[in-house]
Amino acid sequence: MTDRSSPPLRAVRIIEAKCAICGKPVAANYRPFCSKRCADIDLGRWLKEGYRVPTDEDPTEDESGGEGGGPTGQRS
Numbered sequence: 076m077t078d079r080s081s082p083p084l085r086a087v088r089i090i091e092a093k094c095a096i097c098g099k100p101v102a103a104n105y106r107p108f109c110s111k112r113c114a115d116i117d118l119g120r121w122l123k124e125g126y127r128v129p130t131d132e133d134p135t136e137d138e139s140g141g142e143g144g145g146p147t148g149q150r151s
């Protein structure tokens with residue numbers, strides 16, 4: 076009846092970095108990817124998205140919250 080569940084404290088400290096493309100463990104030389112190929116894939120995605128989405132919006136949209144109200148509802 077007694078369920079002995081010992082939390083793996085040691086395992087918590089270790090953060091396994093996985094490749095965002097294929098999910099394999101990343102290589103130190105190609106962080107945060109596992110290989111140059113995955114890095115190229117990610118880069119290609121970025122470029123494509125950059126070309127498809129025009130930069131019409133203001134880069135500093137997170138600075139002022141005058142329209143629509145504050146996101147966090149901060150009162151002063």
Ligand SMILES: [Zn+2]
Pocket residue numbers: 094095096097098099108109110113
């Ligand atoms: Zn990969």
